[in-house]
Amino acid sequence: MISNKAKKQIDIWVAKYPEGRQSSAVMEALKIVQAENDNSLTTEAIQAVADYLDMPGIAAAEVATFYENYNHKPVGKHTIRFCHNISCMLNGADDLIVYLEKKLGVKTGEVTKDSLINVKKVECLGACVGAPMFQIGDQYYENLTTDKIDEIVDGLRKKSK
Amino acid sequence: MAKIEIEIDGKLVNARAGEMLIAVTDRESISVPRFCYHKKLSISANCRMCLVDVEGAPKPQPACSTPIADGMKIHTQNEKAKASQKAVMEFLLINHPLDCPICDQGGECELQDVAMDYGSDVSRFTEGKRIVADSDIGALIQTDMTRCIHCTRCVRFGAEIAGIMEMGGTGRGEDMKIEPFLTEGIQSELSGNMIDVCPVGALTSKPFRYELRSWQMNSMSNIARHDLVGSNIYTQTYKGKVKRIVARDNDDTNETWISDRDRFSYEGLAHENRLLAPQIKVEGEWKEVEWNVALDFATRGLGNSVLNNHQSDQLGALASNTATLEEFHLLQKILRELGSENIDHRLNVKNLNSPIALDSNVKLVNLENMDHALIIGSYTRLEQPMVNHRLRKASLKGATVDVINAMEFDFNYSINSENIIAPNKVVATLAGVLKVVLESKQQELPDYLTSVKTDDVITELAEKLLAEGQSVIVLGEHVINNDSAASIANLITNIAKQTKSSTLNLSASGNSMAANLSGFVPGKGGLDVNAMLESELKAYILLDVYPHYDFHHSIKAIDALNKDGAFIISLNSFKDKDVANYSDVMLPISCFYETSGSHVNIEGEIQSFTASVSAPSDTKPAWKVLKVLADLLELPGFHYADSAQVTSEITHQSHKSHVHDENIDLTTKQGIQIIWQKSPYAVDALSRHAISLQATKIGQMNSASMNKATAKKLEMTQGDEYLGVPAIISETVANNCVFVNANRSTQAGGQS
Ligand code: SF4
Ligand code: FES
Ligand code: FES
Numbered sequence: 001m002i003s004n005k006a007k008k009q010i011d012i013w014v015a016k017y018p019e020g021r022q023s024s025a026v027m028e029a030l031k032i033v034q035a036e037n038d039n040s041l042t043t044e045a046i047q048a049v050a051d052y053l054d055m056p057g058i059a060a061a062e063v064a065t066f067y068e069n070y071n072h073k074p075v076g077k078h079t080i081r082f083c084h085n086i087s088c089m090l091n092g093a094d095d096l097i098v099y100l101e102k103k104l105g106v107k108t109g110e111v112t113k114d115s116l117i118n119v120k121k122v123e124c125l126g127a128c129v130g131a132p133m134f135q136i137g138d139q140y141y142e143n144l145t146t147d148k149i150d151e152i153v154d155g156l157r158k159k160s161k
Numbered sequence: 162m163a164k165i166e167i168e169i170d171g172k173l174v175n176a177r178a179g180e181m182l183i184a185v186t187d188r189e190s191i192s193v194p195r196f197c198y199h200k201k202l203s204i205s206a207n208c209r210m211c212l213v214d215v216e217g218a219p220k221p222q223p224a225c226s227t228p229i230a231d232g233m234k235i236h237t238q239n240e241k242a243k244a245s246q247k248a249v250m251e252f253l254l255i256n257h258p259l260d261c262p263i264c265d266q267g268g269e270c271e272l273q274d275v276a277m278d279y280g281s282d283v284s285r286f287t288e289g290k291r292i293v294a295d296s297d298i299g300a301l302i303q304t305d306m307t308r309c310i311h312c313t314r315c316v317r318f319g320a321e322i323a324g325i326m327e328m329g330g331t332g333r334g335e336d337m338k339i340e341p342f343l344t345e346g347i348q349s350e351l352s353g354n355m356i357d358v359c360p361v362g363a364l365t366s367k368p369f370r371y372e373l374r375s376w377q378m379n380s381m382s383n384i385a386r387h388d389l390v391g392s393n394i395y396t397q398t399y400k401g402k403v404k405r406i407v408a409r410d411n412d413d414t415n416e417t418w419i420s421d422r423d424r425f426s427y428e429g430l431a432h433e434n435r436l437l438a439p440q441i442k443v444e445g446e447w448k449e450v451e452w453n454v455a456l457d458f459a460t461r462g463l464g465n466s467v468l469n470n471h472q473s474d475q476l477g478a479l480a481s482n483t484a485t486l487e488e489f490h491l492l493q494k495i496l497r498e499l500g501s502e503n504i505d506h507r508l509n510v511k512n513l514n515s516p517i518a519l520d521s522n523v524k525l526v527n528l529e530n531m532d533h534a535l536i537i538g539s540y541t542r543l544e545q546p547m548v549n550h551r552l553r554k555a556s557l558k559g560a561t562v563d564v565i566n567a568m569e570f571d572f573n574y575s576i577n578s579e580n581i582i583a584p585n586k587v588v589a590t591l592a593g594v595l596k597v598v599l600e601s602k603q604q605e606l607p608d609y610l611t612s613v614k615t616d617d618v619i620t621e622l623a624e625k626l627l628a629e630g631q632s633v634i635v636l637g638e639h640v641i642n643n644d645s646a647a648s649i650a651n652l653i654t655n656i657a658k659q660t661k662s663s664t665l666n667l668s669a670s671g672n673s674m675a676a677n678l679s680g681f682v683p684g685k686g687g688l689d690v691n692a693m694l695e696s697e698l699k700a701y702i703l704l705d706v707y708p709h710y711d712f713h714h715s716i717k718a719i720d721a722l723n724k725d726g727a728f729i730i731s732l733n734s735f736k737d738k739d740v741a742n743y744s745d746v747m748l749p750i751s752c753f754y755e756t757s758g759s760h761v762n763i764e765g766e767i768q769s770f771t772a773s774v775s776a777p778s779d780t781k782p783a784w785k786v787l788k789v790l791a792d793l794l795e796l797p798g799f800h801y802a803d804s805a806q807v808t809s810e811i812t813h814q815s816h817k818s819h820v821h822d823e824n825i826d827l828t829t830k831q832g833i834q835i836i837w838q839k840s841p842y843a844v845d846a847l848s849r850h851a852i853s854l855q856a857t858k859i860g861q862m863n864s865a866s867m868n869k870a871t872a873k874k875l876e877m878t879q880g881d882e883y884l885g886v887p888a889i890i891s892e893t894v895a896n897n898c899v900f901v902n903a904n905r906s907t908q909a910g911g912q913s
Contacts, residue, residue: 043342043343046342047342047343056320056325056326056327056329056342057342057343058326058327058328058329058331058341058342059326059329061329061331061342062329062330062331065331065332065333066331066332066333
């Protein structure tokens with residue numbers, strides 16, 4: 001379930017904690033395993049992480065279900081994390097989300113047919129100054145307009161061809 | 162800890178510095194509401210129900226996690242405290258379904274009680290409430306997770322007491338729920354305690370679902386007799402039936418916990434397989450008759466077969482380990498009055514040429530303070546759950562635990578060195594340990610040890626026992642399958658003496674300590690069970706014996722008892738095909754909780770109990786049956802008005818300590834060895850008839866485990882029937898042995 005490469009990456013984190021406290025590396029381990037499993041975690045994957053770190057499966061599941069960034073359903077290649085908190089909302093985020101949903105033909109939480117993109121509503125990402133905004137991967141996109149959204153989404157589509 | 166004085170609600174109370182406030186208020190009977198706090202679990206302080214006002218603190222403080230300090234002034238009832246308690250209560254009820262009328266916890270619900278005191282009668286919450294989907298967590302616990310208030314007692318119970326974290330809190334905020342991770346159901350042998358710790362109706366007893374309200378039942382103290390601890394319980398009864406069993410606190414035995422076996426076995430009482438009427442066999446046909454007819458038939462039978470011809474040495478009495486102290490006493494007294502010493506309860510011991518003699522000399526509470534334990538031949542977790550609980554506590558405090566077993570087991574604490582060896586190597590290993598011990602003390606070696614080999618493993622086992630600190634050597638039940646059992650016990654006695662270790666003899670279970678106390682073993686010139694069966698006695702009295710399960714040499718036993726000409730009186734609480742085949746009279750006796758009597762636990766503590774319900778239909782308590790039988794046989798000294806008089810006779814009689822043979826014989830047989838263990842929920846007829854217990858994973862244990870090499874020798878593959886149970890090939894088993902764990906009758910009995 002966990003590749004040798006991933007195990008090596010996890011071991012780096014395990015080494016940072018005192019002996020016998022390997023379970024402290026659970027967050028990173030889940031992240032690493034998620035990354036190599038199409039960005040989502042199955043029950044088996046969580047159990048595998050738990051086994052690798054010698055901790056109860058449920059304890060790993062508690063962490064995996066607590067944080068937003070662990071996915072438990074298949075996601076697209078790109079996740080658009082659209083902020084709908086106060087500043088973005090006041091600047092029209094809700095309408096833009098509807099626009100984006102229409103453009104992609106999916107609702108938030110769903111994945112496009114080509115498995116390329118999914119949209120997730122998130123809370124304030126600390127970029128209120130450029131509201132409305134969303135995040136794809138590590139990249140922030142600010143001061144969004146419908147045009148800008150077209151450009152970004154089309155760009156993603158082109159890249160994947 | 163320093164003694165200090167604090168003031169609670171204007172009253173000065175003494176306490177120890179550092180104690181949590183709630184511990185003090187509980188001791189002083191000052192009521193502070195709580196949900197997440199539980200005296201035997203760690204403090205999580207997450208429900209906030211216990212908020213009280215501490216003078217000087219700006220905000221109310223949780224009593225469960227506020228350590229007290231000298232001079233502290235606390236108000237549990239002032240306006241500030243009351244207002245916070247009310248506010249918390251309102252929050253806790255926001256998502257609670259308030260479905261008390263259909264909730265099994267109704268009437269014994271901590272939430273209901275606290276809401277009566279602190280809740281408001283009108284809810285200000287008009288938004289939609291959340292609903293949590295339930296998961297099926299097995300045959301014993303019913304879940305209704307919408308009622309859960311996230312106190313995490315069940316989660317902490319699993320992680321801290323059961324040693325398997327099975328429940329957990331997943332999700333967060335509004336989506337948080339308490340659930341198990343895997344869908345296989347709860348596996349712990351102590352799982353039922355989650356029902357007791359859950360303050361609301363989220364976790365309730367599945368077999369008891371929708372049966373009754375708590376106030377409709379009578380709670381009566383009783384003692385569970387499935388193991389050597391004798392856990393203290395309440396039997397809750399309604400109209401003469403046991404409806405539920407819950408734990409009763411006793412810090413000397415079971416603290417506040419009981420095993421699932423003790424909690425759910427009562428279901429067997431109502432099983433349709435109960436033997437309900439006396440029966441006699443006339444010309445091969447069973448006939449239901451009145452008690453007096455049956456007893457008359459029994460006495461006449463005894464007369465004709467043995468007594469009239471002065472052949473009382475041809476009479477034998479056997480009993481299973483479920484009998485009470487009083488029953489053991491009366492039956493052995495009858496036999497001895499009649500002039501027979503053929504008395505035995507060790508039906509499941511393979512080799513009785515010399516008895517397994519090993520004292521238990523450690524109190525259960527002291528087990529927790531051990532620095533080291535050596536466990537030999539035991540899956541303690543499932544066989545003696547409450548003993549294991551103490552060992553686990555010791556381990557958590559830092560004790561090391563070594564085991565010598567024929568198979569790897571799933572202990573719920575860490576094992577220092579796990580030695581998996583075949584039964585015939587145990588005696589040599591222990592001899593090696595003794596040798597190392599004696600050598601290290603520069604003592605002379607007895608002859609039998611001179612040629613014994615030692616190695617690193619053996620040396621390490623010995624060194625652990627020799628090290629500073631208190632050790633205990635635990636001898637488990639698997640030894641009864643061992644030809645060298647007596648030598649093993651004697652070696653342990655010697656090792657313990659030399660290393661000043663305590664010993665704990667778990668080689669017999671149920672109420673077998675009572676059998677020993679009452680002298681239910683062959684006396685001078687008497688035959689042990691194996692010898693009785695060999696010598697084809699002419700008459701037997703069998704007390705709650707189920708041959709397929711109880712005898713080690715089960716097939717031989719059934720053959721022997723079926724031989725023509727033997728007159729057999731069987732007292733049973735359940736019907737059994739083989740019993741019906743070989744018996745001439747079947748007398749229906751009451752089962753657990755239907756009779757008064759006593760259990761003797763591993764500490765030698767006699768715990769007496771009264772009947773919680775009366776015996777069903779025509780069944781009678783065995784002690785009464787035996788008393789009447791003795792009267793009909795015109796034996797003197799059986800004028801008892803109640804079982805307590807029998808108990809006092811036993812406690813007043815002087816007990817000669819058994820002289821036993823201290824011989825140590827290191828010779829062993831070669832070849833494939835079979836260890837035959839009843840699965841933990843098949844130890845007696847009552848648990849075998851408890852359907853919910855049988856539906857659990859532990860209840861379903863049915864396998865003959867062996868490693869590849871052994872399987873090859875036996876020409877077995879995974880899943881093949883071996884001695885009546887499916888074979889499992891696993892490298893966790895020692896070479897050359899088969900570990901049979903079965904919840905049904907097998908042909909394993911008496912195999913090599
Ligand atoms: S199920 Fe019961 S014990 Fe467990 S967290 Fe919920 S309320 Fe507490
Ligand atoms: S509200 Fe959108 S980034 Fe702060
Ligand atoms: S009992 Fe104190 S916070 Fe729950």
